[in-house]
Amino acid sequence: MTRLVLIDGSSYLYRAFHALPPLSNAQGEPTGALFGIVNMLRAHIKEQPEYIAFVVDASGPTFRDDLDPQYKANRPPMPDDLRAQIEPMMAIVQALGLPILRVPGVEADDVIGTLAVQGAAEGMTVTISTGDKDFAQLVRPGVTLVNTMSGSRLDGDPAVIEKFGVRADQIVDLLSLMGDTVDNIPGVEKCGPKTAAKWLNEYGTLDNVIANAGAIKGKIGDNLRAALPRLPLNRQLATIKTDVELDGGPATLALRERHVEDLRRLYARYGFNQALKELGGAGDEAAAGANDASLRNTAAGYARAAQPSDEAPDPSLSVKGDYETVQTRERLDAWIAMLDAADEFAFDTETDALDAMQANLVGLSFSTAPGNGCYIPVGHTYPGAPAQLDLHETLDALRPLLEGPKHRKLGQHGKYDLHVLRRHGIDVDGYADDTMLESFVWNSSATRHDMDSLAKRYLGYDTIKFEDVAGKGAKQIPFSEVAIDDATRYAAEDADITLRLHRVLSAKLAEIPTLERVYRTIEVPLVPVLARMEANGILIDAEELRRQSADLSRRMLAAQQKATELAGRTFNLDSPKQLQALLFDELKLPALVKTPTGQPSTNEEALEAIADQHELPRIILEYRGLAKLRSTYTDKLPDMINRDTGRVHTSYHQAGAATGRLSSNDPNLQNIPIRTDDGRRIRKAFIAPPGRKLVACDYSQIELRIMAHLSEDPALVRAFASGADIHRATAAEVFGKPLEEVSGNERRAAKAINFGLMYGMSAFGLAKQLDIGRGEAQDYIALYFSRYPGVRDFMERTREFAKANGYVETVFGRRLYLDNIHARNQGLRAGAERAAINAPMQGTAADIIKRAMIEIDGWIAGHAEKAKMLLQVHDELVFECDAGFVDTLIAEATRRMSAAAELRVPLVIDSGVGDNWDQAH
Structure with missing residues (x-):
């Protein structure tokens, strides 16, 4: 297939300049950014794409400067050392034969976006070479993002979701909420990528987030509401144009002949001796190698200086290993003897699919010491594959090792492997350590916790990537078709x-006993618990969802008919172009919101702005809301029912949120909307089988109770200990009234303060939430602290601890x-101070429910026929049990949840029972 590579030259120039040390040539000219760019260009050219372009920003303002004069206004002047490298960079690009594109009035992003869409439409395979996250919005069939400097790749929605938590078509909305300090785009204060992704997973679009802003609680909700007027402009600024008028299309971007003599002169001048050698005129090869080695060593020195504590303690941990392919029973027995003689060993599985609930085993790998490893292929099916050991015979031989508790088993994200082996008849016992969790507990935000990232950070080791053995994109093959020699190098290395x-990581944790305790007593024991919950799954009533889809469809049709009646003619409600013509040309409604190109917008914000002037915009909004609910939930969930079990099996992630909160996906059951009647109906489709019930047990106001415990405030502790309505009790304290005289508005104000303080809410935010004056809100907060001085003291102590230590616990x-x-x-620092106060409460709540899950799982194992733990959603656990076992389950689960922490106030659990999740909630 014809390939088109679009290189984001402006982005790479800045990134290379800041990523590499300040290198220079013999004449003292700066070369660091140039060195990075040249290596990246050489890598692309070696792949011999048919079409390629190097795209840079043109000088002068763009249409975004017209939209917002403050756009990029805070960018510092280009450093002189960087400016000096632009001219030689352009000379090298031209000498390499790459077309250079600079289009006035737009940014390089817009040129690339336009060419990418055009190329994909013409059937080309388009690669956008960039390190800029904004381009993720362009990922679609035929368009892939590659960061040539880091090696990362985004080639479809699954990869985008893994990196950003949202689909490619939601990236613009994500960027709008987050803002961009580099481009001087103010987003929602304190809204980082995880919060923005959570909102978009719950509400689908920025328009829906805006429409539901009133339902988002706490300080972050205040911040969102304060930012609402800005968000439409953010979206305009963040949207990459795909309709720029260009002199030529993708087919005009053929790679030209390179000018070898110009390249030889430029490479020699700037000391790029390895590149010079490739031209066949490097001269002294030894000197060339030494010079390039000097550049590499200098860069490595800077990396080590940045993270001295992450160097591998033993050089042997960074060398390549010696691996064996096990293809005979004799060698299998030898490895079993070796594994049996070891106190601990690492293991990994290779499969033909990512879904552990449906994947077939292709091979297993083991290691007993750094540098050794084996791979046992059992399911490679490509033509001409050599003979392999029988799957069942191999598993039977390994069973005593894997199912016995004698040996400590080590894994990386081992929950997947436990699932795979369980489905193949092996129930692993003795799973003792997980490197993903060791890294997460050591420092949840230091790095990503996948093996490749950890190996690079903690071992200085570049692992073999899956794409290296299985290929990329549409040409990628399943692991069962990977050549066994390649599979051995990849799998045994894992x-x-x-x-x-x-x-390395166990030694780090051992240095801090409190962290090691969290790892040993919470995270590791939770792995098999989550594996069992995922395997249990939950029963879905597909017919109920189909009925809901049919109802949503009928209401969508009714909305279409009403819209047709109001318009006086038929039109396509899903066509922005037709809506533009109808609303603004025919009905003459004011165009209050514009697209980046200046056209009248028909997005949710635009329709809300004119909904009070005509009935039609409100009908269109109703139609869109129904369509989103149907496509996201009622149509999609039935397709996720496992064909073997008849249930939906979510996947839980322990190494996601920095606070320790669990997240889930495929499907994300934690974001099913429950604030509307239509949203709550979704939970009705999660059902118990005949003769059984669903039971939900939910911690009541757990974070407020943790606040009382940590602050030790006598009045707050007393209020919880009495079992009174905490918000009414707080209002009584603040306003100096008996409980029975507290008004509804006073209770509402106390509730806003109770929850708002945990998220650092200001008097301004409280005033807005309660619709009162700022002075009155400030008086409320002052009254609160006068009645609960322990809370104020706790907040101050926590800030000081965070400043002194760089963390909270x-x-x-x-x-x-x-x-x-x-x-x-100051904004960043204030945000960190707010997080310092909230994180201990969120993190402690996460720890408490994990401890409860471990205890309940241990008890429920003795009643496996009568009850199962199915779901964890925020502060709630969902069970399925025999109808006659409900009272026992509630009593035992409640007791264990209440005892999961010894706080100064009681942990209270609310429970419910029903034939479906909605009834039990």
Whole structure:
């Protein structure tokens, strides 16, 4: 297939300049950014794409400057050392034969976006080479993002979701909410990528987030509402244009002949001797190698200086391993003897699919010491594949090792492997360590916790990537078709690196006993618990969802008919162009919101703005809301029912949120909307089988109770200990009234303060939430602190601890690092201080429910036929049990949940029972 590569030259120039050390050539000219750019260009040219372009920003203003004069206004002047490298960069690009594009009035992003869409439409395979996250909005069939400097790749929605938590078509909305300090786009204060992704997963679009802003609680809700007037402009600024008028299309971007003599002169001048050698005129090869080695060593020195504590303690942990393919029973027995003689070993599985509930086993790998490893292929099916050991015979031989508790088993994200082996008849016992969790507990925000990232950070080791053995994109093959020699290098390395990482990370955790306790007593024991919950799944009433889809469809049709009646003619409600013509040309409604190109917008914000002037915009909004609910939930969930079990099996993630909160996906059951009647109906489709019930047990106001415990405030502790309505009790304290005389408005104000303080809400935010004056809101807060001085003292102590130590801790010792606690930027520093107060409560709540899950799982194992633990959603656990076992389950689960932490106030659990989740909630 014809390939088109679009290189974001402006982005790479800045990134290379800041990523590499300040290198220079013999004449003292700066070369660091140039060095990075040249290596990236050489890598692209080696792949010999048919079409390629190097796209840079033109000088002068763009249409975004017209939209917002403050756009990029805070960018500092280009450093002189960087400016000096632009001219030689352009000379090298031209000498390499790459077309250079600079279009006035737009940014390089818009040129790339236009060419990418055009190329994909013409059937080309388009690669956008960039390090800029904004381009993720362009990922679609035929368009892939590659960061040539880091090696990362986004080639479809699954990859985009893994990196950003949202689909490609939601990236613009994500960026609108987050803002961009580099481009001077103010987003929602304190709204980072995780919060923005959570909102978009719940509400679908920015328009829906805006429409539901009133339902979002706490300080972050205040911040969102304060930012609402700005968000439409943010969306305009963040949207990459795909309709720029260009002199030529993708087919005009053929790679030209390179000018070898110009390149030889430029490479020699700037000391790029390895590149010079490739031209065949490097001269002294030894000198060339030494010079390039000097550049590499200098860069490595800067990387080591940035993270001295992450160097591998033993050089042997960074060397390549020696691996064996096990293809005979004799060698299998030899490895079993070796594994049996070891106190611990690392293991990994290779399969033909990512879904552990449906994947077939292709092979297993093991390691007993750094540098050694084996791979046992059992399911490679490509033509000409060599003979392999029988799957069942192999598993039977390994069963005593894997199912016995004698040996400590090590894994990386081992929950997946436990699932795969369980489905193949092996129930692993003795799963003792998980390097993903060791890294997460050591520092949840230091790095990503996948093996490749951990190996690079903690071992200085570049692992073999899956794409290296299985290919990329549409040409990628399943692991069962990977050549066994390649599979051995990849799979055995996984086991080997897991063991090496464990040696490093376990030593780090041992240095801090509180962290090691969190790891040993909470995270590791939770792995098999989550695996069992995922395997249990939950029963879905597909017919109920189909009925809901049919009802939504009928209401969508009614909305269409009403819209037709109001318009006086038929039109396509899903066509922005037709809506533009109808609303603004025919009905003459005011165009209050514009698109980036200046056209009248028909997005949700635009329709809300004119909904009071005509009935039609409101009908269109109703239609869109129904359509989103149907496509996201009622149509989609039935397709996720496992064909073997008849249930939906979500996947839980322990190493997601820095506070320790669990997240889930495929499907994300934690974001099913429950604020509307239509949303709550979705939960009705989650059902118990005949003769059984669903039981939901939910912690009541757990974070407020943790606040009382941590602050030790006598009045707050007393209020919880009495069992009174905490918000009414707080209002009585603040307003100096008996409980029975507290008014509804006073209780509402107390509730807003109770929850708002945990999220750092200001008097301004409280005033807006309660619709009162700022002075009155400030008086409320002052009254609160006068009645609960322990809360004020706790908040101050926590800020000071965070400033002194760079982190805060949960009750159980989990650390939550605050990178911006000493930031010069006052906004960043204030945000870190707010997080310092909230994180111990969120993190402790996460630890408490995890401890409860471990205890309940241990008890429920003795009643496996009568009850199952199915779901964890925020502070709630959902069970399925025999109808006659409900009272026992509630009593035992409640007791264990209440005893999961010894706080100064009681932990209270609310429970419910029903034939479906909605009834039980």
